[in-house]
Amino acid sequence: MIYLDNAATTQPNMVALEHAQDYLTTRYYNPSALYREGYEVSGELKKARSALLSKVADETLFELVFTSGGTEADNQAVFAFAKRGNAVTTAGEHSAISAVFAELKNRGVVEPRIAPLERNGQVDVEKLLALIDEKTSFVSVMHVNNELGSINDVNTIAKLVKQKNPRVIFHSDGVQAYGKLPFKIAKEIDLYSISAHKLGGLKGIGGLIKRKSLALPAYIFGGGQELGRRSGTENVFGIQQFAFAAEEKFLTLKADFERIMRLRERLWDGLDQTIFQRLSPTDGTPYILNVSAVGLRGEVLLHMANDKGLLIGTGSACSSNSKTRYSKVVLACGYDERVADGVLRLSFSPKNTEEEIDEAIKILNEIGLDLKNRMK
Amino acid sequence: MKKVIIIRYAEIFLKKKNRGFFERAFENNLQRALKGYTYELIKQSGRYLIENFDEYETEEMLAKLQKVFGAHSFSVAQETASDLDSIFEAAKSYCQESGTFKVDTHRGDKKYPLTSIEISREIGAKILEYAKGKLKVDVHNPSFTVHVDVRDHGKALVFGEFIDGANGMPVGTAGKGMLLLSGGIDSPVAGYMMAKRGLKVDCLHFHSYPYTNMQAKEKVVDLAKILSEYTCGTKLYVVSVTHIQEAIHEKCKAELMITLLRRFMYRIAERQALRIGSQCLITGESLGQVASQTIEGMTSSNSVVEKLPVLRPLVGFDKNEIIEKSVKMGAYETSILPFEDCCTVFLPEFPAIRPKLSEILREESKLDVEGLIAEAFASLEKIEL
Numbered sequence: 001m002i003y004l005d006n007a008a009t010t011q012p013n014m015v016a017l018e019h020a021q022d023y024l025t026t027r028y029y030n031p032s033a034l035y036r037e038g039y040e041v042s043g044e045l046k047k048a049r050s051a052l053l054s055k056v057a058d059e060t061l062f063e064l065v066f067t068s069g070g071t072e073a074d075n076q077a078v079f080a081f082a083k084r085g086n087a088v089t090t091a092g093e094h095s096a097i098s099a100v101f102a103e104l105k106n107r108g109v110v111e112p113r114i115a116p117l118e119r120n121g122q123v124d125v126e127k128l129l130a131l132i133d134e135k136t137s138f139v140s141v142m143h144v145n146n147e148l149g150s151i152n153d154v155n156t157i158a159k160l161v162k163q164k165n166p167r168v169i170f171h172s173d174g175v176q177a178y179g180k181l182p183f184k185i186a187k188e189i190d191l192y193s194i195s196a197h198k199l200g201g202l203k204g205i206g207g208l209i210k211r212k213s214l215a216l217p218a219y220i221f222g223g224g225q226e227l228g229r230r231s232g233t234e235n236v237f238g239i240q241q242f243a244f245a246a247e248e249k250f251l252t253l254k255a256d257f258e259r260i261m262r263l264r265e266r267l268w269d270g271l272d273q274t275i276f277q278r279l280s281p282t283d284g285t286p287y288i289l290n291v292s293a294v295g296l297r298g299e300v301l302l303h304m305a306n307d308k309g310l311l312i313g314t315g316s317a318c319s320s321n322s323k324t325r326y327s328k329v330v331l332a333c334g335y336d337e338r339v340a341d342g343v344l345r346l347s348f349s350p351k352n353t354e355e356e357i358d359e360a361i362k363i364l365n366e367i368g369l370d371l372k373n374r375m376k
Numbered sequence: 377m378k379k380v381i382i383i384r385y386a387e388i389f390l391k392k393k394n395r396g397f398f399e400r401a402f403e404n405n406l407q408r409a410l411k412g413y414t415y416e417l418i419k420q421s422g423r424y425l426i427e428n429f430d431e432y433e434t435e436e437m438l439a440k441l442q443k444v445f446g447a448h449s450f451s452v453a454q455e456t457a458s459d460l461d462s463i464f465e466a467a468k469s470y471c472q473e474s475g476t477f478k479v480d481t482h483r484g485d486k487k488y489p490l491t492s493i494e495i496s497r498e499i500g501a502k503i504l505e506y507a508k509g510k511l512k513v514d515v516h517n518p519s520f521t522v523h524v525d526v527r528d529h530g531k532a533l534v535f536g537e538f539i540d541g542a543n544g545m546p547v548g549t550a551g552k553g554m555l556l557l558s559g560g561i562d563s564p565v566a567g568y569m570m571a572k573r574g575l576k577v578d579c580l581h582f583h584s585y586p587y588t589n590m591q592a593k594e595k596v597v598d599l600a601k602i603l604s605e606y607t608c609g610t611k612l613y614v615v616s617v618t619h620i621q622e623a624i625h626e627k628c629k630a631e632l633m634i635t636l637l638r639r640f641m642y643r644i645a646e647r648q649a650l651r652i653g654s655q656c657l658i659t660g661e662s663l664g665q666v667a668s669q670t671i672e673g674m675t676s677s678n679s680v681v682e683k684l685p686v687l688r689p690l691v692g693f694d695k696n697e698i699i700e701k702s703v704k705m706g707a708y709e710t711s712i713l714p715f716e717d718c719c720t721v722f723l724p725e726f727p728a729i730r731p732k733l734s735e736i737l738r739e740e741s742k743l744d745v746e747g748l749i750a751e752a753f754a755s756l757e758k759i760e761l
Contacts, residue, residue, distance in 0.1 A: 297721055303586030374622055375721070 002356045005313045007146055007176060007288050007347030013200030016244035024237040031234055041236055048243035053209060055250045056178060057185040062209050065226045066239060069206035070175035070195035071096040076208050076219045077191045081169040085135030086111040090123040091332035092145045097173055117332045120281040121150030125157055132164045139168050144176035147315050147329045147345060149280045149288030155186035162188045179249040180287050190214050200245035205238040256350040261286035263348055263357050270361035275368040279330060293342040296371050301344060304367040310360055313345040377466060378455040379434060380533060381426040386448035386543045389422055401546040402446045405608050409440045443605045445572050447541030453533040458526050463534055464502040467522045470536035471503060476514035481524040488526050495524060547608045550574030554649035555658040556641065557581045557600060559592055559715060562660030562690055564599050564707040565698050569689035570658050571607040578611045578654060580645050584618045592715035597759060602707045604761040613648055616755035620748050621722050628739040630724040634668045635731045636740060638677045644752055646681045657686045662693055667727040676736055
C-alpha cells in the first residue's frame with residue numbers, strides 16, 4: 001500500500017510513541033497533583049511545552065496553550081477575539097476557520113469579510129488589506145493552504161495588517177506548516193494554531209501559540225489548567241509523544257523539505273499531462289501536490305486508486321462529507337466546476353520513497369486513462 | 377407499587393377462526409423487540425401485560441414496543457390490591473393539580489362487590505376530597521382521566537394515559553416482500569408501510585462503486601437497520617450495477633440511462649426475490665416525482681417483472697407526506713445525509729420522461745442482458761440486520 005494522504009494525517013512516530021509510553025503506563029499521575037510524582041510530571045510537561053514552542057517562536061515573547069487539536073485552536077482564536085466590528089479572513093481557509101466565520105455571521109455580532117484568492121491559492125494581499133478598516137478586530141490568514149499547498153507569507157501580511165490597523169488581533173492557522181516549513185513567528189502575529197498528527201503526533205493534540213502579553217480569555221472552564229484558558233486534565237501522553245515527534249521532525253526539516261520537493265516534482269513530471277492539470281504552485285509547500293483530472297470525478301479516481309493500493313485524497317479530508325462536493329478553495333482560485341470536480345490531493349511524508357512515487361505515477365496514469373475511456 | 381405495561385392489539389381482534397395465528401406472530405414480534413430485557417409477557421383476552429421488568433427501563437421498552445406493528449396502544453399502569461383505598465392511593469399519582477377529571481372503571485372480576493359505576497363514583501369522591509376543591513368532575517370533557525381496571529385475584533390496574541401503538545398487522549402474517557432500498561427518503565417509508573400491513577420485508581440495494589462511495593453504502597445499511605426495527609429484522613442484499621451502467625453508457629442512448637438501468641434493477645430484484653421466497657417487490661415510487669416515475673416509466677419497469685406483483689405503497693403520496701412519515705419512523709435524518717446513492721456520473725442531462733417501449737427494447741437489444749445480470753449476481757453480498 002502506498003500512502004499519499006499525509007496532509008490528512010500521517011503515521012505516528014513510533015519511536016516517540018515508545019518514548020512517551022511511560023506517561024501512559026507508569027507515570028500516569030495528574031500533573032496538577034501535589035505529591036512529588038505529580039509535580040515531576042508537570043515539570044516534564046513544561047519541558048515539552050517549551051520544546052514545541054521554541055521551534056517556531058521566541059519563548060520570551062510567545063507561549064503555548066495545549067488544545068485538542070488545530071480545530072479547537074482555531075475556534076479559540078476566533079471566538080476570543082472576533083468580538084466587535086468586522087473580522088477578516090480568506091477564501092482559502094480550512095473549515096475550522098471558515099465554518100467559525102459562518103457561525104459569526106449567524107450570531108450577527110461581527111461582520112465577517114472574506115478576502116479572495118489568487119490563481120495560485122495565495123490570498124490576494126491587496127484585497128485583504130482593502131477589507132481592513134478601523135473597525136476590524138480580528139484577521140485570520142492561513143499559513144499553508146491545506147488543499148493546494150500555497151504558502152501565504154503570514155509574517156509580512158501580519159506586518160501590513162498592523163500598519164493599517166495596529167489594534168487588529170492577527171491569527172494564522174499553521175497546521176500544515178508547523179514542522180514542515182522553515183519559519184519563525186514574527187512579533188506581529190498574535191496567535192498561531194498547530195496540530196500534532198500532521199507530523200507524527202497523535203490525533204487529539206494541538207496547540208494555540210499566543211503572544212504572551214495578549215490576554216486570552218478562558219475557552220473551557222473548569223480546574224484552571226493551561227493557566228485557566230483551557231481547563232481539563234492535560235493529555236500528558238499525547239503531549240509528550242508530540243514533543244518527541246516534533247523534536248525529530250525539526251531535526252530533519254530542511255533535508256526533508258528538499259527531498260520531498262524532489263518527490264513532488266518527480267510525481268508531477270511523471271503524470272500524464274493530457275489528463276491531469278496541476279493546481280499546486282511550484283513555490284508552495286513541497287508536502288502537497290494538488291492536481292485535477294479535468295472533466296473526471298476525483299472521488300471516482302480515489303476509489304479506483306484505492307482498489308490498486310494507492311491511498312490519496314480529493315479536497316480536504318475534513319470537508320469530503322460536506323454537502324457540496326466541489327472544493328470551495330479550488331473554485332475560489334477561479335477554476336471552473338469541471339476542474340474542481342476532478343481534484344486529487346497527493347500529500348507526502350518523509351517516509352515516501354522514489355519507488356512509491358513511481359508506482360503512484362503508474363497507477364494514477366492508468367486509472368486516469370481508464371476512467372477517461374469509460375466516460376467517453 | 378409494581379409497574380405493569382398493558383399492550384392492546386389493533387386489528388387482530390377482528391380475526392375470528394385464525395386469531396391464534398396472528399396472536400402468535402404478534403407475541404413473537406413483541407419478544408423480538410424486547411430482546412435483552414428481563415420481563416414476563418402475560419397473555420390476557422385481547423391484550424398482553426408485561427410484568428416483572430426493571431422499572432428504570434420502562435421508557436426504553438416502550439420505545440421498542442411502539443415499533444411493533446399490531447399494537448393499538450399501551451399504558452403504563454400500577455398494580456395494586458383491589459380494595460378502594462389501595463386503588464385511590466395509586467389513582468392519586470395520576471391526578472393533576474387542578475382542572476376536571478373522571479374515573480373510568482372496567483371490572484374484569486365480576487364477583488367484586490361494587491359495579492364499575494360504583495367504583496368510579498367512590499374513587500372520584502375520594503379524589504375530590506383529597507383535592508380540596510381544586511378538582512372538579514367532568515365526565516364528558518375531562519382534562520384528565522384515571523383508569524381503573526379491576527382484575528381477578530384481588531388485583532387492580534390503575535393508569536392515566538393511552539400511548540399510541542404503531543397499529544397495523546403483525547409483521548410476518550401477510551407474507552414476504554423484497555424492497556428496493558435506495559439511500560433516499562422514499563424507499564424506507566415504502567418498506568415501513570408494507571411492514572405495517574404485516575409483510576416481512578427484505579431489502580435489495582444497488583451500488584455503483586467506484587462511482588459511489590463506501591459511506592453511501594454504509595448509509596443504506598443504517599437505513600435498513602432503522603427499518604429492521606419495524607420489520608422484525610431484515611436481510612439486506614447489496615448488488616453492484618457499475619458494469620451495467622458502463623455498458624448502457626457505452627452502447628445506448630444517454631437519455632435512456634435511468635430507464636434501462638431500472639429495468640435491470642427490477643429483473644435482478646425479481647430473481648433475488650424468487651430465490652429467497654419473497655412474494656412481491658416493493659418500491660418507493662410516487663407518481664410523477666421524477667422523470668422515471670411516470671406511468672410510462674413504471675410500465676417500462678413493470679414489463680420485465682414476470683411473476684411477482686410490484687407494490688408501490690407511496691404511489692399517491694406527495695413528497696411532504698412521505699417526509700412526514702420518514703420523520704415519524706426515524707429515518708429522515710439518515711436519509712438526507714449527502715451521499716450519492718445512484719451514480720450521477722452517468723446521469724443524463726435530460727432523462728427521457730415518456731420513454732416508448734419500442735425504443736427501449738431497441739436500445740436494450742444492444743446489450744447482453746443475461747450476461748450483465750449474471751455478473752451483477754456475482755457481486756451479491758448479504759448483510760443480516
